Amino acid sequence: MLKKKKMRTNQFFDVRRFGMMCRRELLEPWKTHLLRFVACYAVLAVILVGYGMETYNHLSPGTPLEYSHALMQFFMVIFYAMGMLFASSFMERMKTKTGRIAFLITPASAFEKYLSRWLLVTVVFIVAFAIAFGLADLTKVLVCRMLYSNVAEQITFVPWSEVFTHPYAGWRLGVVASSFCFLQSLFVLGSVIWPKNAWIKTCAALIVILLLHVQAVMVVYQVRGSFHRGFYLTDEDMNRLVIGVGIVWAVFNWTLAYFRFKESEIINRW
Template sequence: MIKDTFFSLPRFVNLCRKEMVESWKTNLLRIVLLYGLMAVIMLWNGYFEYKWDHSSSSDPMWTFLLGLFAWFLWGGGCLSASFTMEKLKTKTSRISVLMTPATPFEKFFARWFVFTVVFLVVLLITYKMADYTRVVVYSLAYPGKSFITPVDLSHMVGDSDFYTLCDNNWQFGAFVTGYFFVQSLFVLGSTIWPKNSFLKTFAACALIVVVYTSVGAFLGKMFFQGKGYYNLWGDWTEENIFCLLIIGCTLFTIVNWTIAYFRFKESEIINRM
């Protein structure tokens, strides 16, 4: 019988260890699949890129690799978030989760930590491993091309002559907070639909976006038709817009995670599948 406390760090650490050790085969398979998929894509693109002679001193693959990291971050993050409550899919695993001697917050926070924070660490490690695999393979294949080097992720943001995903810190902040907002939608979806969570959440989000876009376009056409160009943002600067976007995404992310937690607490009372 546990003490009626909200959070205990030793118990939380043990719970995280339990979550990762019990499913180590599944987790290992997912990590290998993630590494293998990135390595294959990098090697395939490198085959077409490196067969030509390049006069530049920088690796011509870097532009592609930075974009690839962003795609795997968003896509993998959403897929990982949809696994947050996968143990609630069956009756047996559901009882096992709910009977674990820990508080509801610790159970939810442990699952959230593994599939949100640990995922980012795993993604970074597997991405660098796949990148070094590319460098080793093509350094051996083309020993005279000294520009084949590992990608520098610091080029994701910065105002320079080299390609960057984000030109300044405001854009990078919007990129990061936007990722966590979208990821939080899939965390929430996993608590609502433990079965086929990714597909159902994606379908629900796509439907909502289509409806809101259609309604917004209809209202805009109805109210502003014949009135010429209408500047929605007025005299707002780019920094103001990105600042508003960062604040909005942060608030909605926290709200989604909070709703997901309370939805998880409901599962201890009733199963709404």
């Protein structure tokens, strides 16, 4: 009986144990999660209310309102930035010696610990961001309708239906999703490598890599004199390339982060 129980605790993945691990990750630091959610909501609310006040202040009754593409683009920038910021907190539980010991003695496999943290900074973040954006959009509508009662009927929510019904909506969502996964995976990997100040160190490393890449491209350009001009890609081919490369690199970074995470259970024990 004892032997059978020991074999169970050494399993690579157990659904019940994984569920308990996810519950612990969500409930124990609930104050931290709540503060981050409120901060995310506050940033989005300030942006949307400010945009609404600037837009509706010059809107005449009966004039149709068209949302600026700049708002959508700015929304994506905030989404990426917050996603990377949350991803950099992947190893925050192991910043201190006490936190490392408490995390390492948790009765779960390394894969279960890693997957629970990954779900928290990826799936849970996306859901929380969507809820925060919805609440911020509701705040914008309520505040602006009180301030500009003469055009209250024209003050509406952000028309996301237009985004999802666009002819190229599938490609756009694919590019956004793959780009987000790629950027998020970089900061997950950076957090595993540098548990302390992961955001700053990962940003610095990416800037250095980007500068080296630009320098290498310039050297190749100077050596060859010009790039080959006979190679063209259609928009669909470019979208496929971006989506494919983004997903491959994201999976590679997540996998590398997992193996580095397993090593950290021994390296960072003391």
